Amino acid sequence: MALTFGKLLEEARSNVKGISSIEAKKQIEEKSNTYVIDVQDATDAGACGLIPSSVNISLGMLPIRADLELPEELRNAELADRNRPVLVTCGLGGQAALGAYLLKQMGFTDVAFIEGGTTAWKQEGFETV
Numbered sequence: 843m844a845l846t847f848g849k850l851l852e853e854a855r856s857n858v859k860g861i862s863s864i865e866a867k868k869q870i871e872e873k874s875n876t877y878v879i880d881v882q883d884a885t886d887a888g889a890c891g892l893i894p895s896s897v898n899i900s901l902g903m904l905p906i907r908a909d910l911e912l913p914e915e916l917r918n919a920e921l922a923d924r925n926r927p928v929l930v931t932c933g934l935g936g937q938a939a940l941g942a943y944l945l946k947q948m949g950f951t952d953v954a955f956i957e958g959g960t961t962a963w964k965q966e967g968f969e970t971v
Contacts, residue, residue, distance in 0.1 A: 854943035859954040863963040866956045876927040881941040890933050890960050891970025901937050927952040935959040
């Protein structure tokens with residue numbers, strides 16, 4: 843049977859940690875080196891706002907930006923440390939789960955996704971830009 847988005851999401855969620863917006867905000871405040879990535883496509887990323895200090899790296903570009911074997915100009919230097927805490931978000935959390943799972947498969951040891959994405963973040967009353 844062919845994979846579907848739902849099946850991919852189910853696999854991702856069973857293999858990588860999801861945390862609430864409240865937990866994410868606390869981690870960002872307590873671990874200043876936490877790298878927050880919004881994996882929405884650039885045209886969609888601003889639609890519901892971005893978490894302050896987050897960077898936009900689309901889900902399609904994430905494995906390229908995180909690949910240490912590619913030329914430096916293609917990589918994101920912030921993703922060189924596989925032990926750096928990384929939180930992944932998107933509009934509602936689905937793409938974030940896939941992105942976090944992808945990073946885990948690429949060797950990241952401290953990666954999670956924000957359940958409900960930036961929408962849940964905003965529902966908690968937290969700032970977006």
